Amino acid sequence: MIGIIFGPPGSGKGTQAGRIEKEFHLKHLSTGKILRDEVAMATPIGKQVGRKMAAGDLVPDDLIVDIVRRRLPEAESGSGVLLDGFPRTVAQARALDAMLAGEGHRVDFVIALDVPEAELVSRILHRAAIEGRADDTREAIEERMHEYRKLTEAVLDHYRKQGVRVEVVNGLGRPDEVFERVRNAIGLSSG
Numbered sequence: 267m268i269g270i271i272f273g274p275p276g277s278g279k280g281t282q283a284g285r286i287e288k289e290f291h292l293k294h295l296s297t298g299k300i301l302r303d304e305v306a307m308a309t310p311i312g313k314q315v316g317r318k319m320a321a322g323d324l325v326p327d328d329l330i331v332d333i334v335r336r337r338l339p340e341a342e343s344g345s346g347v348l349l350d351g352f353p354r355t356v357a358q359a360r361a362l363d364a365m366l367a368g369e370g371h372r373v374d375f376v377i378a379l380d381v382p383e384a385e386l387v388s389r390i391l392h393r394a395a396i397e398g399r400a401d402d403t404r405e406a407i408e409e410r411m412h413e414y415r416k417l418t419e420a421v422l423d424h425y426r427k428q429g430v431r432v433e434v435v436n437g438l439g440r441p442d443e444v445f446e447r448v449r450n451a452i453g454l455s456s457g
């Protein structure tokens with residue numbers, strides 16, 4: 267099973283992904299986390315992307331597609347994969363579809379968290395005070411929202427056109443309440 271957890275910055279993708287991973291025995295692959303680890307370890311990739319990430323810009327498609335290509339086979343060896351933060355552009359989605367098709371697989375479900383923008387900004391600023399992520403400044407948040415609207419939203423239409431079930435889930439409320447909706451939505455699309 268291949269699932270995608272989708273939503274704007276601050277929508278709670280990471281939190282919900284952790285719960286989905288446990289409940290549905292999927293391997294969680296977060297491209298944001300992978301990149302933050304590369305930056306923290308100052309690897310060649312980390313040095314290449316650090317400044318872009320801190321500014322809230324997307325990193326180049328080729329670079330992120332290569333990372334996923336390398337990690338996907340191992341993640342797929344279990345009962346399935348939950349992608350978080352990828353694909354973020356239609357080009358990335360096409361690359362993912364081609365990778366999966368090579369093994370006779372396809373995306374099984376997309377869960378799209380829906381949260382109003384004012385709530386997103388206040389959540390991220392709250393998180394910034396606790397975690398201190400380099401891209402949780404007001405400027406970088408605005409840029410991430412802009413990139414999301416400009417490039418990432420189109421990924422939903424890409425999958426709708428392919429006939430993949432896209433479930434839009436209300437992301438407002440306590441994490442437990444949201445997870446209840448997410449669980450039902452995955453049940454609908456995979457059952």
Ligand code: ADP
Nearest residue numbers: 275276297298319322323324325330351352354
């Ligand atoms: P958020 O959704 O809160 O912005 P992520 O952890 O998913 O957080 O991503 C953080 C940053 O990592 C992005 O702003 C971007 O710079 C980079 N990034 C992560 N995934 C991708 C991707 N698939 N394509 C391009 N850039 C990415």
